[in-house]
Amino acid sequence: MTGACGPLAHGEDVAAHSHDFGQLRYAASGALVTTTRAGTWVAPANRITWVPPRHVHSSRSHGETEVRLLAVPATEAGRLPAEPSVFVASALLREAFLAMTGEPDPARAGLLLEVVLSELVRAPQEPLRLPEPADPRLKAVTDLLDADPANPATLAQLGHRTGASERTLSRLFGSELAMSFPQWRTLLRVQRAVLELGDGTSVTHTATRLGWANPGSFIDAFTALVGRTPGRYRAEAAG
Structure with a gap:
């Protein structure tokens, strides 16, 4: 087509x-x-x-x-x-x-x-593939975060809500998604930040909406994964 x-x-x-x-x-x-x-x-x-x-x-x-x-x-x-x-x-x-x-x-x-x-x-590629889980215990956790990326809950708290232990979930993140829980959540938030910045949302507001403690930590995480600062990315999207 x-x-x-x-x-x-x-x-x-x-x-x-x-x-x-x-x-x-x-x-x-x-x-x-x-x-x-x-x-x-x-x-x-x-x-x-x-x-x-x-x-x-x-x-x-x-x-x-x-x-x-x-x-x-x-x-x-x-x-x-x-x-x-x-x-x-x-x-x-x-x-x-x-x-x-x-x-x-x-x-x-x-x-x-x-x-x-x-x-x-x-052409350069965007390095922002967010791996999808197959295990239902892991998917229950990632679905909660997908619905609310700013959710500050620990893996233990999320496991309590979904009926799986922190140890099991931590093992599944590593074996199935090849990354830790904090790495996956950061990648999810950066993906959402790409959309927010593309809409013209400010760097500070994006950081707050997606759960970063301060704009500086957001800028560091975004730059490490995307290869340019969120301010520059926002300007490129506007252009």
């Missing part, structure tokens, strides 16, 4: 499905959250999400979201990562992508697809 999808209302869900082709997804407005069994990816404006062939994925919009979709033939999909990814979209990549989604001429569309794929191979 190549073309437009939407606009999607804030919080609208697209049910899990898959394709025998790869798919590139660009939110011309708003932001798109894509979830697969491997994890969750967040893509605000100026980011492009890649879903390889046969990867089951669902979506959720953030803000009123207008999505552009671009099908990548399975024969070309090997040029891109084997796992879903989010790329930073250069001006050239974005314009070629948008031009191709409305291009009826197959020959010209082929040239534009080559530009898109060549640019994606060179």
Whole structure:
């Protein structure tokens, strides 16, 4: 499928499905959250999400979201990562992508697809994959945090609410998600911060809304994971 999808209302869900082709997804407005069994990816404006062939994925919009979709033939999909990814979209990549989604001429569309794929191979990736748990005990905990990322509860307190011990949950975070509980919660909060900053929310307000004790600790955590400060990220999103 190549073309437009939407606009999607804030919080609208697209049910899990898959394709025998790869798919590139660009939110011309708003932001798109894509979830697969491997994890969750967040893509605000100026980011492009890649879903390889046969990867089951669902979506959720953030803000009123207008999505552009671009099908990548399975024969070309090997040029891109084997796992879903989010790329930073250069001006050239974005314009070629948008031009191709409305291009009826197959020959010209082929040239534009080559530009898109060549640019994606060179484009930096966002390192913000949030792994998804399968164990129901662990999922009960991550669901609580997903509903309220600012929740300050300890792992022991969350375990008490969900009926699992702190020791069991700590082991599951390491064995199933390959990270500690604090690392997972920080990554969840940074993902949400990407959406907040993309909406134009201030750095200080974002830090407060998502549970950081102070803006300085938020800036440190965000910069370590994203590679630039939240202030710079917010300015880039506005641009």
